[in-house]
Amino acid sequence: MTVDIASNEFALLRIVNMKRLSQSDNQEVRELVLAAKTDGMFYLDFSDFDSDLYTGMVNDIYSLSRSLFNLGLEEKLRYDIDTLTDLKTNGYKPIKRNLGGTPGQRDGFESYTIPPSSIFELTDEPFPRPTPIDEHWDTLRQFTIICRTSADIILQALSEALDLPAARGFESFHRQSESTLDIIRMLRYESADPAENSTMCIPQTAHTDLGSITLLFSNRPGLQLCPRGSDKWLYVKPQPNSAIVNLGDAISVWSNGAFQSALHRVASLPNRGMAERYSFGYLMRPVNNAPMCSLLNYPEGELERSIPSCQEWMQAKFVALRGKTEIGGTAILTGRPESFPIS
Ligand SMILES: O=C(O)CCC(=O)C(=O)O
Numbered sequence: 001m002t003v004d005i006a007s008n009e010f011a012l013l014r015i016v017n018m019k020r021l022s023q024s025d026n027q028e029v030r031e032l033v034l035a036a037k038t039d040g041m042f043y044l045d046f047s048d049f050d051s052d053l054y055t056g057m058v059n060d061i062y063s064l065s066r067s068l069f070n071l072g073l074e075e076k077l078r079y080d081i082d083t084l085t086d087l088k089t090n091g092y093k094p095i096k097r098n099l100g101g102t103p104g105q106r107d108g109f110e111s112y113t114i115p116p117s118s119i120f121e122l123t124d125e126p127f128p129r130p131t132p133i134d135e136h137w138d139t140l141r142q143f144t145i146i147c148r149t150s151a152d153i154i155l156q157a158l159s160e161a162l163d164l165p166a167a168r169g170f171e172s173f174h175r176q177s178e179s180t181l182d183i184i185r186m187l188r189y190e191s192a193d194p195a196e197n198s199t200m201c202i203p204q205t206a207h208t209d210l211g212s213i214t215l216l217f218s219n220r221p222g223l224q225l226c227p228r229g230s231d232k233w234l235y236v237k238p239q240p241n242s243a244i245v246n247l248g249d250a251i252s253v254w255s256n257g258a259f260q261s262a263l264h265r266v267a268s269l270p271n272r273g274m275a276e277r278y279s280f281g282y283l284m285r286p287v288n289n290a291p292m293c294s295l296l297n298y299p300e301g302e303l304e305r306s307i308p309s310c311q312e313w314m315q316a317k318f319v320a321l322r323g324k325t326e327i328g329g330t331a332i333l334t335g336r337p338e339s340f341p342i343s
């Protein structure tokens, strides 16, 4: 797809090579830390990875996504995410259930969420699901392993950069062998006619991700980043063999703002209407009782009552995303002051 957008409308994100980062290469660690301090978003380049395996895996998840969204609405609503789970780890969200990015409008995407903990049978929670999920089970396991391993390496490198003791490192608040609230989320953005959206349409509202690390995959433009200290939205160009990594709320809160959470949204290209768009991501979350406070001077021992746990943070954010209340205003949604214009 050719994109006629001026080059200054694109974010110049840093590129971190996954293989070299896993070898603790100094230059790669430096790039990661700089990206975390500035944009909270970067490309994670899997080029030195087994490229057949990588491409096969990514294509297979797109194919799962198409099979799920092609099911009839009635079938999809049998797995309604809001009736299946409290913490929204399994099921379908129809278009328009969330807050939209344009004032007065609801969102313009449907999503299907899968819990990796159920794919790995780490929990006894019931896992109602349509058959395409079973048909792609091995890929979902492989995808989970690659994303979790990559995220863990990122967490360790960021903790070391802050000199956090191992017992309080970011990675210590993620336990891969236990059931977690991580999710794999597939999204399909509905196309919208340019005549009805003469300038721009914003099907996904501005937000920061509520967990720690998100690995995002899409081969279509539309994702936008608003860097900290700016009010300008920049497009993020998809790059081959690369995931886009977003740092979420936990990283910004734990590092006391030394690292940024990435404020992002999905918007149409200027004057183009919205093209149908598929994306998917692995969203990693800390353990439920992880404290949402700075870890730089966090004392050993019991969590203070006044500090929200990660689970409480997630619940407040879900309420804000659904746009059902003004609790916390836009601040919990965007990680920016109340006055931040979200559209
Ligand atoms: O579709 C995208 O590129 C972004 C998705 C996203 O931000 C999310 O699922 O939290």
Ligand SMILES: [Fe+2]
Pocket: 207, 208, 209, 264
């Ligand atoms: Fe997001």
